[in-house]
Amino acid sequence: xxxxxxxxxxxxxxxxxxxxxxxxxxxxxxxxxxxxxxxxxxxxxxxxxxxxxxxxxxxxxxxxxxxxxxxxxxxxxxxxxxxxxxxxxxxxxxxxxxxxxxxxxxxxxxxxxxxxxxxxxxxxxxxxxxxxxxxxxxxxxxxxxxxxxxxxxxxxxxxxxxxxxxxxxxxxxxxxxxxxxxxxxxxxxxxxxxxxxxxxxxxxxxxxxxxxxxxxxxxxxxxxxxxxxxxxxxxxxxxxxxxxxxxxxxxxxxxxxxxxxxxxxxxxxxxx
Amino acid sequence: xxxxxxxxxxxxxxxxxxxxxxxxxxxxxxxxxxxxxxxxxxxxxxxxxxxxxxxxxxxxxxxxxxxxxxxxxxxxxxxxxxxxxxxxxxxxxxxxxxxxxxxxxxxxxxxxxxxxxxxxxxxxxxxxxxxxxxxxxxxxxxxxxxxxxxxxxxxxxxxxxxxxxxxxxxxxxxxxxxxxxxxxxxxxxxxxxxxxxxxxxxxxxxxxxxxxxxxxxxxxxxxxxxxxxxxxxxxxxxxxxxxxxxxxxxxxxxxxxxxxxxxxxxxxxxxxxxxxxxxxxxxxxxxxxxxxxxxxxxxxxxxxxxx
Numbered sequence: 001x002x003x004x005x006x007x008x009x010x011x012x013x014x015x016x017x018x019x020x021x022x023x024x025x026x027x028x029x030x031x032x033x034x035x036x037x038x039x040x041x042x043x044x045x046x047x048x049x050x051x052x053x054x055x056x057x058x059x060x061x062x063x064x065x066x067x068x069x070x071x072x073x074x075x076x077x078x079x080x081x082x083x084x085x086x087x088x089x090x091x092x093x094x095x096x097x098x099x100x101x102x103x104x105x106x107x108x109x110x111x112x113x114x115x116x117x118x119x120x121x122x123x124x125x126x127x128x129x130x131x132x133x134x135x136x137x138x139x140x141x142x143x144x145x146x147x148x149x150x151x152x153x154x155x156x157x158x159x160x161x162x163x164x165x166x167x168x169x170x171x172x173x174x175x176x177x178x179x180x181x182x183x184x185x186x187x188x189x190x191x192x193x194x195x196x197x198x199x200x201x202x203x204x205x206x207x208x209x210x211x212x213x214x215x216x217x218x219x220x221x222x223x224x225x226x227x228x229x230x231x232x233x234x235x236x237x238x239x240x241x242x243x244x245x246x247x248x249x250x251x252x253x254x255x256x257x258x259x260x261x262x263x264x265x266x267x268x269x270x271x272x
Numbered sequence: 273x274x275x276x277x278x279x280x281x282x283x284x285x286x287x288x289x290x291x292x293x294x295x296x297x298x299x300x301x302x303x304x305x306x307x308x309x310x311x312x313x314x315x316x317x318x319x320x321x322x323x324x325x326x327x328x329x330x331x332x333x334x335x336x337x338x339x340x341x342x343x344x345x346x347x348x349x350x351x352x353x354x355x356x357x358x359x360x361x362x363x364x365x366x367x368x369x370x371x372x373x374x375x376x377x378x379x380x381x382x383x384x385x386x387x388x389x390x391x392x393x394x395x396x397x398x399x400x401x402x403x404x405x406x407x408x409x410x411x412x413x414x415x416x417x418x419x420x421x422x423x424x425x426x427x428x429x430x431x432x433x434x435x436x437x438x439x440x441x442x443x444x445x446x447x448x449x450x451x452x453x454x455x456x457x458x459x460x461x462x463x464x465x466x467x468x469x470x471x472x473x474x475x476x477x478x479x480x481x482x483x484x485x486x487x488x489x490x491x492x493x494x495x496x497x498x499x500x501x502x503x504x505x506x507x508x509x510x511x512x513x514x515x516x517x518x519x520x521x522x523x524x525x526x527x528x529x530x531x532x533x534x535x536x537x538x539x540x541x542x543x544x545x546x547x548x549x550x551x552x553x554x555x556x557x558x559x560x561x562x563x564x565x566x567x568x569x570x571x572x573x574x575x576x577x578x579x
Contacts, residue, residue: 005386012383013394020398023412023455026423030415039421042429085301092298104299111310113569117516117537118558121327121544121551122313122320130308145305175294204405206519222407229411229523236415243411250403258396261403262463 024247031055031240038237054241062238064224064245071203071220074139079198082144083191090153091183095165112147116207124211138212139220143205149194156190157183196257203249221246314562321345321555326548335549345556354531355557358539365450365517365535370510373454377461377506384462385469395466399459406456410523413452414439442532445525449533452520457513461506468502469495508572515564536561
């Protein structure tokens with residue numbers, strides 16, 4: 001039977017779409033207006049004069065491309081590192097029985113109870129002692145271990161048949177080769193999901209850079225946005241264009257991988 | 273057999289030792305980083321909460337040098353007006369925002385659950401805010417709520433209503449944070465609830481239809497009870513997230529007007545950075561938040577296990 005929505009439902013869906021499309025669309029349209037039109041009252045719903053002026057200024061004067069590059073370097077490196085670590089740890093917990101395996105698993109999972117928000121002050125001291133303050137390395141390494149990632153990989157790798165591994169061992173394949181040649185190729189779907197999640201998480205990080213980075217050359221996109229918000233005055237044309245630019249990579253990832261991202265959540269991964 | 277001619281007994285012994293230590297090698301990076309950036313800081317933080325000390329200990333600043341005070345910081349918190357106010361404000365936020373978000377995401381789920389191509393697109397659109405940071409969601413809503421250029425006030429003006437100073441009055445600014453927070457998280461929770469809805473057997477609804485049960489009764493007697501596990505997940509995740517509300521405030525209100533939207537996490541930073549002898553006090557506040565979050569997480573795990 002074909003599903004036919006009732007008129008009431010159609011209206012409700014229309015309202016929902018307006019509520020969710022309009023806020024980001026309004027941001028985009030405003031960013032495309034010349035400065036004077038941005039603050040005009042009543043506002044023009046559709047820009048009377050389209051311009052890329054705000055974007056050009058943001059990119060050239062506000063040094064935004066450097067922050068963009070920092071964010072890109074950090075997100076990609078940290079995501080790759082995190083996925084590699086999660087595959088290793090997940091594999092160990094899925095396919096090996098060893099002394100302390102349960103304790104280590106519980107220890108890793110208990111870290112979900114400790115968000116960065118509540119350990120910010122001592123973490124700051126650890127970063128200082130490790131010499132990671134004001135380095136992109138700090139942003140790459142510090143958030144890389146995630147219980148969510150380990151859990152996701154452990155669940156997935158548990159499903160890989162044991163006899164594949166045993167056959168390889170009987171053939172005398174070294175352990176590192178089993179990991180790289182059997183586990184990694186077979187776990188690729190989960191690896192892809194986790195990589196996508198990590199890219200999103202790291203691109204959106206605000207607290208880590210807030211804690212680690214003090215020098216302007218090393219700002220990430222989120223830090224640049226937060227720092228352009230003064231308590232009493234805001235440069236809206238700049239902020240609007242920065243915000244639009246910061247959303248673009250997430251929009252691309254989302255369009256490319258929306259099924260993976262939306263269903264990956266269903267597999268039990270939580271928003272970090 | 274093949275492995276007997278792979279090498280002598282020493283090599284085999286070596287490989288055996290390698291295999292027993294292999295899982296530990298695999299776990300080492302994860303465990304080391306979690307220890308350095310989560311578990312050790314947690315213990316260090318709880319230890320710090322029993323000292324009066326500065327964030328950074330500087331010999332020239334006598335107040336910053338650690339002095340053991342036991343549980344005195346926790347006692348002091350009870351009389352700390354900023355802390356108590358921000359804690360109560362956070363609790364109020366949780367109590368208001370989480371049910372609103374549940375209602376919003378449940379309505380969205382019921383509306384968009386039927387599997388049609390159009391609904392799939394609509395779900396994607398509603399989900400998209402989950403892909404962007406709290407900071408950006410704050411910016412989006414700050415621009416919508418702007419007094420003299422915002423779309424919200426423009427909408428009101430179309431109905432002849434005066435401009436509302438959304439971000440300039442205490443309660444209005446708090447309401448704005450709630451709206452932005454609910455909007456930002458509704459799509460994510462909608463997906464959890466849709467997964468729950470799809471798992472409800474169709475024949476239950478068919479039976480209800482045959483019996484001529486009213487739609488409201490079907491909803492309260494079939495949908496709600498069977499959806500309960502998903503609802504609990506949404507509520508518990510929501511409560512845990514709402515207790516940590518901070519990023520969205522940074523860009524939406526920066527805690528203002530005055531301190532009207534300073535929640536617990538922001539108060540912790542303010543405390544730590546305000547004076548050179550308050551890092552211990554801030555750590556004690558973190559300790560309180562940790563206990564709250566731990567209780568909630570354990571609750572969540574128990575619910576998840578029951579399922």
